[in-house]
Amino acid sequence: xxxxxxxxxxxxxxxxxxxxxxxxxxxxxxxxxxxxxxxxxxxxxxxxxxxxxxxxxxxxxxxxxxxxxxxxxxxxxxxxxxxxxxxxxxxxxxxxxxxxxxxxxxxxxxxxxxxxxxxxxxxxxxxxxxxxxxxxxxxxxxxxxxxxxxxxxxxxxxxxxxxxxxxxxxxxxxxxxxxxxxxxxxxxxxxxxxxxxxxxxxxxxxxxxxxxxxxxxxxxxxxxxxxxxxxxxxxxxxxxxxxxxxxxxxxxxxxxxxxxxxxxxxxxxxxxxxxxxxxxxxxxxx
Numbered sequence: 001x002x003x004x005x006x007x008x009x010x011x012x013x014x015x016x017x018x019x020x021x022x023x024x025x026x027x028x029x030x031x032x033x034x035x036x037x038x039x040x041x042x043x044x045x046x047x048x049x050x051x052x053x054x055x056x057x058x059x060x061x062x063x064x065x066x067x068x069x070x071x072x073x074x075x076x077x078x079x080x081x082x083x084x085x086x087x088x089x090x091x092x093x094x095x096x097x098x099x100x101x102x103x104x105x106x107x108x109x110x111x112x113x114x115x116x117x118x119x120x121x122x123x124x125x126x127x128x129x130x131x132x133x134x135x136x137x138x139x140x141x142x143x144x145x146x147x148x149x150x151x152x153x154x155x156x157x158x159x160x161x162x163x164x165x166x167x168x169x170x171x172x173x174x175x176x177x178x179x180x181x182x183x184x185x186x187x188x189x190x191x192x193x194x195x196x197x198x199x200x201x202x203x204x205x206x207x208x209x210x211x212x213x214x215x216x217x218x219x220x221x222x223x224x225x226x227x228x229x230x231x232x233x234x235x236x237x238x239x240x241x242x243x244x245x246x247x248x249x250x251x252x253x254x255x256x257x258x259x260x261x262x263x264x265x266x267x268x269x270x271x272x273x274x275x276x277x278x279x280x281x282x283x284x285x286x
Contacts, residue, residue, distance in 0.1 A: 005123045008112065009095050011055045012062060012122040014102075015045070020114050021106060026265050027272065036105050044098045050091040051098065054129065057082050061125050061150055062118070072154040076147055083132040124149050191275065193220075194268050201264050213264075214256050220267050221254055227274055247273060 007013045018037050025034035045052045057079055066072050102111060116122065128146040131138035197220065200213045228248050235241060247270065256263070 008099050010122055010126040012058045013116055015055060016116055017111055017114055021108055021111060027268060029269060040101045049094055050087050051094040054091060058125055064154055066154050072151040075154060076151060080132045083129045086133060088133055194271050213259055217256055217267060221251060224270055224274055225251055
């Protein structure tokens, strides 16, 4: 992949970075900043925009799987025609406005520097979309090469959980964040316990059945309370004791009558806090 690829104008990369920004803000309980990024998504990726149309096409090529080369070839043909129907001038303007919103609205100096594991694939697909729109002006050798790569991607068997059947009325922020977590795109930051919790939440939301997530939250609550008691007996550090007492008191009052984004986010933070306490005790013993 050419080093000159402009990731700021790659619709898949930018969308991914916005999700990561939202996720980090929620983990830090910074809802105001998370909402700013969500507002950008809702504003710039609205259904009437060329940006949204390109994102749908991009996403289809990233996530679709097929069983035969002939079907893959047919998809590429349809995708090429769809790319060429795009209003390129309008799309470029919308991308510029999106970049401006990110730069001027989000106070996140590391926004463009987060690692995207699928970056090479995303760059290949965006370059191919651009080349398709250029027609005869495109680098034909590269276009053929990248079409072959995307065809191989379409034929790959991927075992990642799918959210294709989620009810469209499910909160869009939840779906976007949980999709990111389920696909392990944020695995370097979140523990398995946190990813499992979010996975159960999004699927329970999709089916309007809260029994599964309620059970997991109750288990998490009991586990954290038990660990807090253990921590309390093992430390004489006043700062840690104050933190434990405060968390313990709030956790006892936690109710699961209304399970929503906020309650699940609290438990993500509590799981993280429990890990921090474990590390603090380890350091104290060493």
